[in-house]
Amino acid sequence: MTVTAEPQKAAPETKAKIGLSEGKRAERRLAWWLCAPAVIVMLAVTAWPIIYSIWLSLQRYDLRFPNDTEFVGLDNYIAVLSNGYWWTAFGVTMLITIVSVVIELVLGMTLALIMHRALVGRGLVRTVSLIPYGIVTVVAAFSWFYAWDQSSGYLTGMESAPLTSQWSSLFIIILAEVWKTTPFMALLLMAGLALVPEDLLKAASMDGASAWQRFTKVMVPVMKPAILVALLFRTLDAFRIFDNIFVLTKGQNDTSSVSMQAYNNLLKGLNLGIGSTMSVLIFIAVAIIAFLFIKVFGTAAPGSDTEGRR
């Protein structure tokens, strides 16, 4: 990357003769101009669809019976929320989210400590652990699929097909999810580890604290903000799980996530009313999760001073 402009050479034409308030105003104007394009793009792509989804969720709207379209108020919400399939998918999604995030936290912390402390091959460890992060989810999912597939998989016998029963499928889905995202978790945690003052650890060590005590009493409290941000982002991500399930099981045998089910109702069932209702419910669930993290656990709102990303 070569951007060639000498930093020091500033243009001397305009003397700073403007008043403070006017300078402030110019700064605001500039800020708004700079932000406008990003905001416009994000608004254009998300705002209308959100409103449209909410509107659709209040209608009976099945593309195969376009003439029967009518306003039905909250009927779709009642239909979805009283349906066993929805709650199965919701339960499955929650299970995948909680189990995979917990495992990721433990493995991620271990990996972070390894990357932080490694005496040999630190670069190697960091490099290879970025591969799961970077690899296309669908590619990784296909790899797991073929590994457990009945005809080609080296992990299964000719007679067993783990991807066709609920619990073994969920295990594999969680495995794929954990494999892919643990390094990301580890990197976020590693950044937190870097904030733990070494002399504090040394002092604790001299006071006779065991390694475990040093970890729980010294490192974890300092790292708490980092841990919470990492958890928030991974939880929101895991809750929206789609690609892995799409490839591994297509949602069969009660392994559908809520996103998968919304997709099925929207694009397979062509039932825009029911499908949009699910979309809105997913959105609400995501908002509740974020709210809980920020208000209850006191996760620093990303963007204030502590940001993360998806």
Added chain:
Amino acid sequence: MGIAPFRGQPVTGRRRLFTALAAGLVAAPMVAACGTEQGNIITLYYADQEYVPGIVATCNEQAGDEYEIVHRVLPRDADGQREQMVRRLAAEDSDLDLLGLDVTWVPEFAEAGWLAEFTGSNKEAASEDVLEIPLETATWNDKLYAATMNTNVQLLWYDKTLTPTPPETWEEMLEMSQELKDEGKPYEILFTGAQYEGLVVAFNTLVNSAGGHILSEDGTKVEMDSGAMAALRMLQKVATSGLVSPSLSASQEQQIHEAFAAPDTKAAFQINWPYVWAVTPTLNEEKAENLAWAPLPGLDGHPGAATVGGFDIGVSAYSQKKDLAFKAALCLRSAEQQKYAAICAGVPPTLESLYSDETPIAPCKPEVSQDRLSMADAYPMKETILDELETASVRPLTPVYQNLSTITSKLLSPPSDINVNQTAGELREQLNEALQSQGVLP
């Protein structure tokens, strides 16, 4: 074709960056637009079946300048194919001219107003010589909405060294299998038991073989009569008999034919489509020599009755070139083309006369073999197929077939967990909801 303007050099500075950006934005739509918008192009949205390039080329040659069919490939799985087309048809997309339709989709597409009706001479040409049952799959509310491309029925495949005489009923098949098992010989009965359309086909076949019905004649009410109950009982019985593969609930067509042809196979019977005849020799020549076929076994004193599969071809209601599209459709399903597809790609034709046709065709793959094959060479089992087609049944004809199928395969899966009365009750209730388009898909 223009491709995005990146040649790997680093972007140096914002101006160049913006230039590249602008060029990219301009180039992108051009790329997208290439190759469409010509007056006589007919787009064919069809699965990537082996025979399609061949028949498209032949039709284009015969059409001269009149039209040119362009094959737009659809995904490999049926759900994906349907999703692709349905999404665009719902948006009244005029870029689709011809649609490759699985036989179960015709009522849905027709009811939604996405298919142009075959009338007059087109209707005549598309119905002449066509077997009755396949033609039924192209019909909805007594109107013809598609032309038949190929049909399909499953057969009972068995190893003639194990069972010289094939079973005629399911009960008999279970007995034979048990005897073979007791003798320590391969004994398993293989059929499609995974949670997908194949399980619905298996169940539908059982229902028809027992003379039952899942839906009423007009497809508006759930029937689940005594025949359907008998089918449910048999499915449960077979699945728990210990005579099926432990991976029944993972079995799709491929797993079945592979398991049957495996060197250490435990299978004695498989219920599968006619392609088994062509694929088995490539996997296991010895097994292929002992491979034999029979009509599907019967149930409850009724003769076996297959479920009809196959493809139809429809003209989109939003096509801007319907006249040409109808012509192209009729060409793609002509006797010559169906014969080619049947012999070179193993899909049974829908035209009755082809089953007695004896003239060989030009070599399928001249670069591999110069053999000129006839119907009899490729289809030694053609009589059985023809017989089955006489009694075969169509899967429930209804616009919400997709929902019915999803729910049916869900409730029947895994087959070993079926509790006859409870499952039947759930089927009645949920199929009924689906028929009212109120149900939630799993």
Added chain:
Amino acid sequence: MAVATPTRTPVLSTPGGKKATWTLINIIVVVYALFPVAWIVSLSLKSSESLTDKNFFPVDPTFEHYETIFSKESSLFIRPLINSIGISLIATLIAVVLGTMAAYAIARLDFPGKRALIGFSLLVAMFPQISLVSPLFEMERVLGLFDTWPGLILPFVTFALPLAIYTLSAFFREIPWELEKAAKMDGATPGQAFRRVIAPLAAPGVFTTAILVFIFCWNDFLFSISLTSTEASRTVPAALAFFTGASQFESPTGPLSAAAVIITIPIIVFVLFFQRRIVAGLTSGAVKG
């Protein structure tokens, strides 16, 4: 840059034994990370006949599947590959340019609405993308964007923007802004200060963000399967669903694996050459005191 620069601690002693332990740990991590990758590579090198032999390594390595995807029906893989590269690059460029502008404002300028902007991008980042699929589809149909490059670039940019804005504003906070002040004292307007002073200093951060955004776009699956319908814009992850086996009922394991390997190559290249930057980018904004 807020790279975590770990300091080696004397907590661990006896170098010899520790070294062996660390080597073992390293091996475990490497196996963990490469296991699925190695398997898909192995599958792609197996001949059609040996695909179902269930060995981890191919007994008779062959490039037949690579030949298949690059020769025969080229539109099935080559076209999507071009689309994937082109669309991801353009989306990355746009997202980084727009993100840089917004991140600069967030990091440096004082203006009302900053918190709202941050909150809004967080909202977009959490957005369940599935909710967008059908309205976006209808919207793009009306605008003629369905199944075009811009039709995919638009949602890619949208969902990459929060990522770009967060990462970039974190980088920008680390830049020595005294230089900007100096420039302003010399009479430069805020705009000129941005262009001449800050942009060059920000370049490494921008580049890092570009890599992260590219990986993000490259990864997309949901939009590619819902907003495309022909090879005009279909990207590779979506195209994998179009691969076909020898017959209707057989699975295309070999060619699919080969295609999967090809689209993994850029990721491996990025990781090998820019490991430090990616780590810095991922950790920079995440945690600060």
